[in-house]
Amino acid sequence: MKRIGLFLLLITIGLCSSNWFRINSTCFQANEAKVDQNTAIQFCQEKGAVLHSIKNETEFEDLLPFLTNSSDFWVWARKSSSGFKWGDGGDYFPKSWWRPGEPDSGEDCARLNNKNGNLLLMGHLCTTKFGVLCSKPVGKWTLVKSTEYYWPDLCGVEIMANCDGLSCEEVCYAHSGCNQFAKISNLCIRINNDSQTTDCIVKMRPDLQLYVWTVC
Structure with missing residues (x-):
């Protein structure tokens, strides 16, 4: 040859590989396998991706059609000494991104929660098991x-x-x-x-x- x-x-063929969906210039995969956040980070890395970090408010609306009502998904958000930080280094966590009363002082990680067609962040212990939201450039x-x-x-x-x-x-x-x-x-x-x-x-x-x- x-x-x-x-x-x-x-x-x-196509801009995102099979079992991934595209939003703007990013490919996503929402996997409902229940794992803790450390495992979720490794899970995405093995796919050549990262556990997703939210970049702006429009992502909540953009992601909503792809995330089922029955599952929560880990995103790469963890509590530090100065507050929550994203896995990509960002620290932008406006109150409007969280459900009322969230995050609780004892919660050290965050996941995406879909409640009644409204997608927002909720805090939780990093050892709890949820689905995984991976992302990578198109x-x-x-x-x-x-x-x-x-x-x-x-x-x-x-x-x-x-x-x-x-x-x-x-x-x-x-x-x-x-x-x-x-x-x-x-x-x-x-x-x-x-x-x-x-x-x-x-x-x-x-x-x-x-x-x-x-x-x-």
């Missing part, structure tokens, strides 16, 4: 070395003008099915790795910058 054939094996653009491709088979099938100051990454993202592109001058060229295609516009050359979208 030519090296170019290895490329498509590395690209996962993906990233990766600059590929020309030596990793069989260049004669690379074919540009669509020239995408870099309009209104948009980056090639943004232009490609706006085109359905675009998961690899080359940069040339002020143009972005969507790539199809099939030299036999009838709508080939330009043959790719090793001096171009070739980028692929890889799922994390």
Whole structure:
């Protein structure tokens, strides 16, 4: 098999892998297996992810459709000497994010609780067992070395003008099915790795910058 054939094996169909759901630029997995928070952190790390840290208030509404009424899910929030902190280092915990009366002074971790269609934080002992909410970035653009491709088979099938100051990454993202592109001058060229295609516009050359979208 030519090296170019290895490329498509590395690209996962869709932006989030199976059993994950996407919200904006993040992939989530809500697993209802009941574990303590330490185990939840390890569980996510084994999946190449992290136990989720809430970034802003809109996440409560965005996550609500994906979290069942019957399960609570650990998030990475723990009590420190100066108050609760997120696993990513943040310390923003406005009162509106907690259920009334939460957190209790004796509770050292936090989980997401869905009550009557209202998703908020509740405190609990870290040793208690709840579901797990993992998160990871949707993906990233990766600059590929020309030596990793069989260049004669690379074919540009669509020239995408870099309009209104948009980056090639943004232009490609706006085109359905675009998961690899080359940069040339002020143009972005969507790539199809099939030299036999009838709508080939330009043959790719090793001096171009070739980028692929890889799922994390």
